[in-house]
Amino acid sequence: MNIKHFRFSKTILISFFIFNSQLLHSTSAITYTLSWGRFGDHLVSYCHAKWIAFKYNIPLLCKPFKYSDQLALHDFEKQYSESKARKFKKTITLDTSSINTIDRDADILYIVPYFPESNFESYNHNNDFSCHFSVDWQDPAFKKELQKQIAPRHAISQPQLPTDSIYIAVHIRKGTGYDDLSILNAAMPLKFPPESYYIEQIQILINQLTDQKIYIYIFTDHDNPSEITARLQAAISNDGMGNEITFDCRQTDNHHTKNVIEDFFALTHFDYLIRADSNFSIIAAKLTQYSLEIYPSDFEKKDNTISIKKIMYINQK
Numbered sequence: 050m051n052i053k054h055f056r057f058s059k060t061i062l063i064s065f066f067i068f069n070s071q072l073l074h075s076t077s078a079i080t081y082t083l084s085w086g087r088f089g090d091h092l093v094s095y096c097h098a099k100w101i102a103f104k105y106n107i108p109l110l111c112k113p114f115k116y117s118d119q120l121a122l123h124d125f126e127k128q129y130s131e132s133k134a135r136k137f138k139k140t141i142t143l144d145t146s147s148i149n150t151i152d153r154d155a156d157i158l159y160i161v162p163y164f165p166e167s168n169f170e171s172y173n174h175n176n177d178f179s180c181h182f183s184v185d186w187q188d189p190a191f192k193k194e195l196q197k198q199i200a201p202r203h204a205i206s207q208p209q210l211p212t213d214s215i216y217i218a219v220h221i222r223k224g225t226g227y228d229d230l231s232i233l234n235a236a237m238p239l240k241f242p243p244e245s246y247y248i249e250q251i252q253i254l255i256n257q258l259t260d261q262k263i264y265i266y267i268f269t270d271h272d273n274p275s276e277i278t279a280r281l282q283a284a285i286s287n288d289g290m291g292n293e294i295t296f297d298c299r300q301t302d303n304h305h306t307k308n309v310i311e312d313f314f315a316l317t318h319f320d321y322l323i324r325a326d327s328n329f330s331i332i333a334a335k336l337t338q339y340s341l342e343i344y345p346s347d348f349e350k351k352d353n354t355i356s357i358k359k360i361m362y363i364n365q366k
Contacts, residue, residue: 076156078102078137080110080129084163088116088309089329095122096195096332098161100184101143103191107153110134119205119310122198134158144179166331168346169239186335196336200314207315211295214264217254218319219247219281220330223271238348238355239326244277246357248284250323250343260291266319267298268312268330270305274298338365 081098084090091114102109110133111117111126134140138156141147151159164178185191210216222241255263267278275298282296299308316322316333323343324330334342347359 075107075153077151077153077159078108078110078127079105079151079159079161080112080134081161082142082163083112083114084165087305087329088114088313089327089332090163090165091115091117092199092332093166093328094161094163095199096335097164097182097184099195099198100191101148101151101159101161103188103194105151105153107151107159110158116310119202120198121200121202123202125198142179145181148180148182166328167240167326169237169326192335199332199336201310205311205314207311207318208266208297210318211262211264214262214295215258215321216319217251217263217265217321217323218316219251219265219267220316220322220324220327220333221247221267221269221271221277222325222327222329223269223277235355237326238350239345239357242325242345242348242357243355244280246345246360247323248281250360251281251285254321254323254341254343255285255287255290255292255294258290258292262293262295264295264297266315267296268316269298269303272303272305274303275300334365340364 079098079102081094083094095111095114095117098109101107108127110129111122112129113123117123137158140158140160142160142162143151144162162178162180164181221244251265267274267281269277271277278296278298285294287294302308313329313333316330317337320340321343322330322334322339322341324334326344326346331344342361342363342365344361344363345357345359346361347357348355349358350356
């Protein structure tokens, strides 16, 4: 080891111990409330509180949620308990106006209320959320920390991707598991966009990726992914493109309460993502870098028919 390398390594070690020493000497901490929703919504709650912990250099007390015991954060994060919460001098639930008043030395347990990353939910239900702030998802240190914590705790099965292909992930929310899907679809049309949106975006990508081997995998909470996949495949034209296209999905045993962790991490292994305005695939996208991320941002309704009128194209590389 040369002297320059030794000094660099020593600097890293000193910075590490200073950072952790500061955390230990902070008397305040942060936690979060969970929504009534599913895995993606709970991850959003965690990430928002994690950002505040990162920004203000205070400890995070991690509240458990369904599937959190399958994530690395179960081992790495300090866990919340009612007994720990009672040890603080005061508990403050943050709102938008108080988010910048955090005092790391005040012996306060701050609570970040749930609010969505979904644009539609944020803009159309803003009165339902008392707290809202922006996260710098591109901060490299913060992104690295999220990738460390939101990682599989144990080995999980993943799709066997074919070699020498371009991989396109398509995340389709159907709302399976809810009683009245028609009400759900009407209330959140960007979270549950019509299949025409996915067909159009798949076709656009195929038209741009001429003479390529393309592997398209359909991720969905629907009980029968093959049924959706068949409709999408039948609607796609490859005339004159010279592409070799393979559509795929989970063939059996799919359910909105199954394969949740497997699908979430599988999403991060693809080159392109076409998604709904869903917190599940939003957070998956925050953990990786796609060549292109595609999602709906506005819609119109005519004669009880919903169509997507604005689409975002995010080039992450």
